[in-house]
Amino acid sequence: MPKLSVIIPCYYNEQNIPVTLQELISNEAQFPAEVTFEYVFVDDGSGDNTLQALRTAQQRYPDRIRVIQLAGNVGSYNAIVAGITYATGDCMSVITADMQDPPELMVQMYSHWKQGFKLVIGNRQDREETGFSKWFAQTFHWLMKKLALPNIPDGGFDFVFFDRQVADEVIKMHERNSNVFYLMVWLGFAYVNIPYVRRKREIGKSRWTVSKKIKLLIDSLLSFSFxxxxxxxxxxxxxxxxxxxxxxxxxxxxxxxxxxxxxxxxxxxxxxxxxxxxxxxxxxxxxxxxxxxxxxxxxxxxxxxxxxxxxxxxxx
CATH class of the missing domain: 1.10.287 (Helix Hairpins)
Known part of the structure; x- marks a missing residue:
């Protein structure tokens, strides 16, 4: 019976948690009956009531939910590494707490994993967002593809499904100031990418500020390109x-x-x-x-x- 660990980094997502949890639980019905689930929520030093919302969810589903409370805010990518470290599944997926990425895509990802692929990527074919956020994301991933990792899919990605072996390799590298998703591609495992349209955020306000985006761009370029x-x-x-x-x-x-x-x-x-x-x-x-x-x-x-x-x- 394969076990799927879904890792969800959380930062000021108090209002998102009930909706996110409900969508994830409902999505279980799309999987084969053999699959068991574990949800690893990582509170990345949120200053609102995110932890309380997660504790409520954990008490509701004590057999499926694990909550990791970090002492301070270390950034979503380090929070993801923490989630990977504490996850116990045979395969894993990382998805955002704001549900801009469709959880139903994980069913297709799981089928590719069963076929032997260690890494499955949901790459953004387009975004419902407009303005600076969309332009910056497109420019960022274009630069990374041209200057650092030519084998990454077009459109960028942060919705992935991967094998336990990939998780172990990421943990062993202990990479700092880097991009955990690009590290997975850098490992060299053959992967499948599934294009999708990233949805617009409906609940709450994004904490992904311009300064954080610029730091991620610099970190990613310097980590993977000379x-x-x-x-x-x-x-x-x-x-x-x-x-x-x-x-x-x-x-x-x-x-x-x-x-x-x-x-x-x-x-x-x-x-x-x-x-x-x-x-x-x-x-x-x-x-x-x-x-x-x-x-x-x-x-x-x-x-x-x-x-x-x-x-x-x-x-x-």
């Missing part, structure tokens, strides 16, 4: 060639005309341009260095404050 460092090398080489040509030009003018042009404006433009490039280069290198230092400290990705489950601690 393009920023290579770009610095190429631009530095080009600037060196320009400086060499310009230097020969100045020397030629000096030999032909002792007076020569004053050249103050040109000199200042060159100095400012090169200085700006040096500051950008130092910033990019600093990002890499900081991530190396952060990994060297070996601080935990998360701290678990409490685990609410009906099983004894020896089973966790």
């Amino acid at each position: 393009f920023p460092i290579r770009a610095i090398s190429v631009v530095g080489l080009l600037l060196g060639l320009v400086a060499l040509v310009y230097g020969l030009y100045i020397i030629g003018l000096k030999l032909l005309d002792a007076q020569g042009p004053p050249g103050w404006t040109t000199l200042m433009v060159v100095v400012l341009f090169v200085s700006a490039f040096q500051m950008i280069a130092l910033g990019v290198i600093g990002e890499y260095v900081w991530r190396s230092m952060d990994a060297a400290r070996k601080r935990p990705l998360y701290v678990v404050q409490e685990v609410y489950a009906t099983k004894p601690a020896s089973d966790i």
